[in-house]
Amino acid sequence: MIVLGVDTSGLTLSVALARHGQPLGEISLSMGYRHSITFQPAVDQLLAACDLTLKEVDLFAVAAGPGSFTGIRIGLAAVKAMAYAANARTIGISSLRALARSSGGDGLVAPLLDARGGRVFSSLYRGSLQLLEEAPREIGDLLTALESILEADEELLITGNGMAVWQQGLQGQAPLPFRPVFASPAFSYIRALTVIELALEDLEKDEAETDPFLLEARYGIASSAERGHHGLAGS
Known part of the structure; x- marks a missing residue:
């Protein structure tokens, strides 16, 4: 099974590939919140370096939050689109859980x-x-x-x-x-290989939702726009 792991929930972008649980490669970029620009080139570069195509990926694992609202949205939207194109499954992992394991x-x-x-x-x-x-x-x-x-x-x-x-x-x-x-x-940042590791653990224990259409963000709190809409204070 080929798994592509993704984290865009923080300042560091990380993408990784594993085959049957064994790491194939990982790219991590600490360039600030530029994930909308750097994400797809990083995925394409990693797939090419590992001599794989998107359609060969069986499972997409993503850090689903909490973290940056924009970053989470970028990651989840991309993973859903890629999973649909590859007819693959998805698993969302808590960013805090992945951060703790990555330490x-x-x-x-x-x-x-x-x-x-x-x-x-x-x-x-x-x-x-x-x-x-x-x-x-x-x-x-x-x-x-x-x-x-x-x-x-x-x-x-x-x-x-x-x-x-x-x-x-x-x-x-x-x-x-x-x-x-x-x-x-x-x-002190989330590694995409760790996201893969946790996703495989959950999959083995049958504790994971794998339907891409049911993949949801874990924002933790309302976004600033949502707080403004409901009259809530805070940034």
């Missing part, structure tokens, strides 16, 4: 994605076990949730573009009872 941490990992307005999309994982529900949180609320779960002096790996929001939110805070450490830049 390489084998202990407690808190994936954080900037949700604007001083908030972060956040969760907590120990390996494949999710310990904290995904939600946009202010740093104070996140600390309260983490302190109720972590043991004193326990190490916590923090990853993702929400790390800067975390550090700003800690200004003036008392020392933390646990020990936060930060993922290096090389491990």
Whole structure:
């Protein structure tokens, strides 16, 4: 089975190919929110380098959010179109789950994605076990949730573009009872190969919706346009 993995939910664009679970190649570009320009050339280049065509892809795996609203829409629209053209299946994966796995941490990992307005999309994982529900949180609320779960002096790996929001939110805070450490830049973005890995795990456990027409974004919160329409505050 040929699987094409995609992440456009953040600043880094990542696309990857795998055959029977074995990586064939991956392209990651940290060029900002230029996915509408860089996505299709990256996919075409990767397919050509792996001597494959789009119609040979059996499954498309995509990071479905939360993250950048525009980025998520670009990725999902492209995946649906490619899956339709290839008569293939699709699987959507949580961006926070993929970010936690991409960090390489084998202990407690808190994936954080900037949700604007001083908030972060956040969760907590120990390996494949999710310990904290995904939600946009202010740093104070996140600390309260983490302190109720972590043991004193326990190490916590923090990853993702929400790390800067975390550090700003800690200004003036008392020392933390646990020990936060930060993922290096090389491990603080979502890898498309990780999206493939998680999709195959869900497929094996029969826990995945594979109909392209039922593939949905996981925005986490309303977009700014939607908030304006409903009279909600925030950016």
